[in-house]
Amino acid sequence: MSRLRFNAIKESYQHKPFPITETGRRSELFGTHVFNEERMLQYLTKDAYLSVKGAIFSGSKIDRKIADQVAEAMKAWAISMGATHYTHWFQPLTGATAEKHDAFFDLLADGRAVEKFGGAQLVQQEPDASSFPSGGIRNTFEARGYTAWDPTSPAFIYGTTLCIPTIFVSYTGEALDNKAPLLRALHAVDMAATAVAKYFDKNVSKVHATLGWEQEYFLIDKALASSRPDIVLTGRTLVGHLAAKGQQLDDHYFGVIPSRAINFMRELEKECTRLGIPVKTRHNEVAPNQFELAPVFEEANLAVDHNLLLMDVMEKVADRHNFKVLFHEKPFAGINGSGKHNNWSLATDTGVNLLSPGSTPMKNLQFLTFFVNTIKAVDTYEELLRSSIASASNDYRLGANEAPPAIFSIFIGTQLSNVLDELEGVSKGKLSPEEKTELKLNVV
Structure with missing residues (x-):
């Protein structure tokens, strides 16, 4: 190893993270x-x-x-x-x-x-x-x-x-x-969903698609990353061998966040808060040196803009902390890749989450209407959903550790499965008039 490279790595390891102090409330900075x-x-x-x-x-x-x-x-x-x-x-x-x-x-x-x-x-x-x-x-x-x-x-x-x-x-x-097609899609969803929602509440005049994304990432020492041409050029390792310790025990997951990483996160959250990105959650992910950040749900178009802005902010803040941040879906062999999970729903301008079970039979009927149609949409257009995440780098991590599946499916759990089975019984005339009267659609 050359003396110049050794000194760079040594200096990076001796780097003392500067403390990030905050005055005032986050809500005032937002x-x-x-x-x-x-x-x-x-x-x-x-x-x-x-x-x-x-x-x-x-x-x-x-x-x-x-x-x-x-x-x-x-x-x-x-x-x-x-x-x-x-x-x-x-x-x-x-x-x-x-x-x-x-x-x-x-x-x-x-x-x-x-x-x-x-x-x-x-x-x-x-x-x-x-x-x-x-x-x-x-x-x-x-x-x-x-x-x-x-x-x-x-x-x-x-x-x-x-x-x-x-x-x-x-x-x-x-x-x-991708923003122009997204806006067109959001408009189409709004028109269709609002027309249905009006059957349940005449006061609804708009339906928003909401999105809560999760951003996983790796933090690598900047000097060490700079010494690897494969990481510099591609954002992932192409040569070398497995680390001495990986994620065999999953002991990194939700563990204590290292002080150097927490200082990076504090400054990142402060910058994001100023820019209106509602960051809320941070934690260790399952792989060594892997972390996750998640915000509060927002309207989908704004949430996408905020995620793109966030990645740029992360790179700049990481550089100030002598880190290199990696967003590649599978930067290292043998350990978990980084995902960008999308938690999606529909909400009316009256404040109702259309994909959240309600407390009354009528509200549950509204929920089930949108729930069943969402299942139908995934079944009919699963090729479009699959193609939306089909890239060379994403397909490399298919099928494990929260990676996207090769075949799309929907898992709704035992309780909602029972409700749908009960509704199917009604449609096929398997219930007596008394049982039909008792059907309350009590999804909780």
């Missing part, structure tokens, strides 16, 4: 770098506020004058927070996010300098799409791509840049990201 509803009430006119809320809730259009007001309000808030630039923050088909920063700075005709940001810059921009994956839908000379503001995901300040979440589409209208 969303301070986000142009959320609190900021909108503070900076927008009543008409602009109602227009943005209408766009978020029902997808109504925001006219140019209102867009100019929103842009001016965002600029004033961002500059007050120390921002100097803005960007359309989008998600090309690269597995990461993309951004092109422009300064608020501009020149007037007489040569004077001003801070400028208008509705045109807020609503749409034209980044070059020639080098992003496109599926061969256009020629190089037709490589224009367009980003368009997504008001359902609030703008936020990252560093000194105002980031505006956007979709990314081609000159001819095809989606160049």
